[in-house]
Amino acid sequence: MEIVNTGKEKNAVLLAVKGRIDALSAPEFEKELVEWIEKGETNFIIDLGDLDYISSAGLRSILATAKKLKANEGQILLSSLKDAVKEVFEISGFSSIIPIYESVETALAQMQ
Amino acid sequence: MLTTKLPATIEHLKKLVEFISGCAREKGFTDKRIREIELATEEALVNIFSYAYPEKAGNVEVTCDLDVNDRLKVEILDSGVLFNPLSLSDPDLTTDVANRKIGGLGVFLIRKIVDDIQYRRDDDRNILTFRILR
Numbered sequence: 400m401e402i403v404n405t406g407k408e409k410n411a412v413l414l415a416v417k418g419r420i421d422a423l424s425a426p427e428f429e430k431e432l433v434e435w436i437e438k439g440e441t442n443f444i445i446d447l448g449d450l451d452y453i454s455s456a457g458l459r460s461i462l463a464t465a466k467k468l469k470a471n472e473g474q475i476l477l478s479s480l481k482d483a484v485k486e487v488f489e490i491s492g493f494s495s496i497i498p499i500y501e502s503v504e505t506a507l508a509q510m511q
Numbered sequence: 512m513l514t515t516k517l518p519a520t521i522e523h524l525k526k527l528v529e530f531i532s533g534c535a536r537e538k539g540f541t542d543k544r545i546r547e548i549e550l551a552t553e554e555a556l557v558n559i560f561s562y563a564y565p566e567k568a569g570n571v572e573v574t575c576d577l578d579v580n581d582r583l584k585v586e587i588l589d590s591g592v593l594f595n596p597l598s599l600s601d602p603d604l605t606t607d608v609a610n611r612k613i614g615g616l617g618v619f620l621i622r623k624i625v626d627d628i629q630y631r632r633d634d635d636r637n638i639l640t641f642r643i644l645r
Contacts (some may be wrong), residue, residue, distance in 0.1 A: 401636060407619060421524065421528075421553055422521060422524055422553060422557045422560075423524055423525065431535070451546070452549065452550070453544055454553045454557075454617075454620075455554055455557075455616035455617040455620055456552055456557065458616060461582030462608065462611060465608045466608060466609065469608050469609055482543075485541060485548045486547075487550065487620070488619060489614055490623045490624070491604070491619070491620060492605070495604075496606075496607055496608050496611055497608070
């Protein structure tokens with residue numbers, strides 16, 4: 400797994416996650432987000448266009464982050480999911496609780 | 512039938528999952544199916560890493576083969592405390608972010624992905640068997 404910060408627009412931190420979020424890498428993913436939150440950031444757009452795989456450990460990290468952000472009136476938006484990753488979000492019901500967009504641009508357009 | 516046995520710790524997750532996905536690839540399963548097989552295998556293994564050996568270290572064994580119906584048959588065996596993952600109830604998928612519980616998802620994902628899943632306790636071992644369509 401690789402996490403790249405690709406900038407900040409409309410008050411949202413843009414991150415791209417590549418590779419795999421599994422039980423081994425999920426804690427690292429969550430830690431990275433916690434570090435941004437501790438710096439005062441409350442809005443995130445996560446580009447998953449190069450993410451090949453996610454397991455329940457990754458879903459848990461995203462949910463834990465979404466819970467923290469909701470308490471701070473922030474949000475986490477996901478974009479550009481590949482079919483394999485989208486399938487996991489749909490089966491788990493996460494696609495109905497975490498906002499998912501076709502592209503970073505459409506996610507940004509939703510950012511207040 | 513291919514089989515491998517390693518200590519039941521998170522450090523061995525990658526090796527164990529790659530063993531099963533390598534087997535699936537060798538048997539000609541598609542990339543999409545292989546990712547689903549990896550997911551089901553990871554979820555089953557992580558439960559074992561978390562719950563099977565609360566006091567002493569132990570091993571986990573995975574096996575991979577085709578069954579008579581040309582499905583990939585994966586067996587995951589441990590000698591830990593009795594744990595039947597199929598006894599867990601499904602998570603509530605309808606609640607919002609604030610109320611959604613963290614956890615309980617792994618076994619649910621396995622159930623949704625596989626064609627068939629069985630658990631048995633045999634000779635002080637937990638044996639989880641799942642089968643995935645080609």
